[in-house]
Amino acid sequence: MAFSLAEMIAARHSEQYSLHERYINPSLARVQGIIGFDKIYARGEGAYLWDVDGNRYLDLLAGYSVFNLGRGHPTIRRAIEETLALERPNLVKMDCPLLAGLLAEALVKRMPPGLDAVFFANSGADAVDTAIKFARGATRRPRVLYLDHAFHGLTLGTLSINGGSAFRDGFGPLLPGFDMVAMNDLKALERELRKGDVAAFIVEPIQGKGVYIPADDYLPGAQNLCRQYGTLLICDEVQAGMGRTGRFLSCEHWHVEPDLVTLSKSLSGGYVPVSAVIMRRKVHDGVFSKLDRCQVHSTTFGQNELAMAAGLATLHVMEEERLIERAASVGEKLLLGLSALKERHEMIADVRGKGLMIGIEFQPPRSLTLRAAWAAAETAQKGLFTQLVVMALMRDHRILTQVGGPGVNIVKLLPPLIIGDEEVQVIVAAFDAVMAEATHVGGRVWGLSGQLVKHALSQPAR
Numbered sequence: 001m002a003f004s005l006a007e008m009i010a011a012r013h014s015e016q017y018s019l020h021e022r023y024i025n026p027s028l029a030r031v032q033g034i035i036g037f038d039k040i041y042a043r044g045e046g047a048y049l050w051d052v053d054g055n056r057y058l059d060l061l062a063g064y065s066v067f068n069l070g071r072g073h074p075t076i077r078r079a080i081e082e083t084l085a086l087e088r089p090n091l092v093k094m095d096c097p098l099l100a101g102l103l104a105e106a107l108v109k110r111m112p113p114g115l116d117a118v119f120f121a122n123s124g125a126d127a128v129d130t131a132i133k134f135a136r137g138a139t140r141r142p143r144v145l146y147l148d149h150a151f152h153g154l155t156l157g158t159l160s161i162n163g164g165s166a167f168r169d170g171f172g173p174l175l176p177g178f179d180m181v182a183m184n185d186l187k188a189l190e191r192e193l194r195k196g197d198v199a200a201f202i203v204e205p206i207q208g209k210g211v212y213i214p215a216d217d218y219l220p221g222a223q224n225l226c227r228q229y230g231t232l233l234i235c236d237e238v239q240a241g242m243g244r245t246g247r248f249l250s251c252e253h254w255h256v257e258p259d260l261v262t263l264s265k266s267l268s269g270g271y272v273p274v275s276a277v278i279m280r281r282k283v284h285d286g287v288f289s290k291l292d293r294c295q296v297h298s299t300t301f302g303q304n305e306l307a308m309a310a311g312l313a314t315l316h317v318m319e320e321e322r323l324i325e326r327a328a329s330v331g332e333k334l335l336l337g338l339s340a341l342k343e344r345h346e347m348i349a350d351v352r353g354k355g356l357m358i359g360i361e362f363q364p365p366r367s368l369t370l371r372a373a374w375a376a377a378e379t380a381q382k383g384l385f386t387q388l389v390v391m392a393l394m395r396d397h398r399i400l401t402q403v404g405g406p407g408v409n410i411v412k413l414l415p416p417l418i419i420g421d422e423e424v425q426v427i428v429a430a431f432d433a434v435m436a437e438a439t440h441v442g443g444r445v446w447g448l449s450g451q452l453v454k455h456a457l458s459q460p461a462r
């Protein structure tokens with residue numbers, strides 16, 4: 001019998017959650033059920049998903065910023081189809097493939113001055129691990145500094161620079177000499193740098209977990225200190241890069257010129273895992289320092305033709321559709337619309353962001369009955385109120401969002417950069433309606449909490 005993916009999907013789509021419960025991650029499958037996210041999506045296009053019953057959902061996660069161009073972009077699809085049709089000689093390994101060279105050239109053109117050497121990897125964490133390793137190799141120093149609240153991935157290397165306990169707990173010991181500093185504290189940073197043993201200081205210029213934005217003088221000041229003490233500055237642009245914040249790199253908001261940059265997520269338009277580290281030539285040469293070290297760092301699928309073709313097509317589409325400018329202008333409207341809700345809804349503490357990377361933070365209400373409901377929810381599990389908002393957005397408005405990090409009362413919005421005025425209005429109206437509903441303790445939003453509290457309390461204490 002011939003292999004048919006379409007037939008396989010049609011025959012077995014109803015088993016998707018039970019297969020995961022059985023073979024992959026039962027906890028995750030259960031959580032999707034508890035929060036009402038156990039949909040069976042059948043199709044994705046642009047900023048929308050459709051389930052098997054034909055219901056449409058507005059996707060404000062974009063695969064954690066993988067689909068900046070929207071899902072199923074025809075140009076990226078064509079590039080991939082063309083790569084297959086051309087029967088490109090993929091992964092020969094003992095050659096220097098053209099498409100990797102072309103994509104490296106195209107990326108270097110979009111970098112701050114001096115970043116002119118590229119290493120291709122497969123995921124965000126892979127790129128960050130590479131950047132740290134290269135910084136150590138080039139400086140011959142052991143230590144790495146990172147920020148509180150930082151998120152750079154979940155491999156052992158990137159976990160060692162994770163700025164919160166939720167992901168780290170239970171996996172130690174992590175790498176020695178990797179130390180956290182507080183954002184916006186240049187004195188603390190200098191105290192560490194002065195020791196002269198720090199290879200790299202790594203930052204997300206805008207932090208993904210919580211959408212924390214540094215004070216305007218912080219990153220330029222950190223850059224100056226790094227230069228003064230011979231430490232390399234790594235900007236992790238895996239999530240905030242590729243136009244998301246209204247600049248190609250988010251560090252451009254502060255005219256920062258890092259020594260290494262990491263990119264991933266939407267670099268391939270969402271189709272193929274890919275990442276890149278773009279760095280100063282002297283950093284690269286410090287690693288590949290002799291002919292017999294020319295493969296001292298590599299990864300099997302790096303430079304694969306599908307990823308490189310998709311990357312080239314993605315950069316083309318970003319320019320042709322002016323997606324960076326679009327992220328800036330649509331993001332400003334969305335930020336304005338959501339900020340206006342702060343005046344009307346006391347539980348909205350803050351709305352912040354740049355471009356289409358936006359965080360909405362909640363705070364305890366003032367009225368006594370609401371305060372009691374909030375306290376009960378937060379005692380059961382920190383960040384539970386935000387989970388209620390996320391669930392209500394899904395149930396009542398078919399909008400896909402997520403709590404912006406472990407234990408925080410922040411929703412993060414990462415819509416595809418192609419959204420327009422229509423989506424801005426829908427998002428603002430949906431938040432307005434959910435927050436209005438959340439003022440009634442017996443209403444539809446708080447009504448979701450019983451189930452959540454029950455499950456939160458049944459979690460083992462950590």
Ligand SMILES: Cc1ncc(COP(=O)(O)O)c(C=O)c1O
Nearest residue numbers: 123124125151152153208238239
């Ligand atoms: C800033 C940042 N760096 C690194 C990573 C890790 O990327 P990946 O999940 O592809 O390993 C992420 C993932 O969300 C990220 O946001």
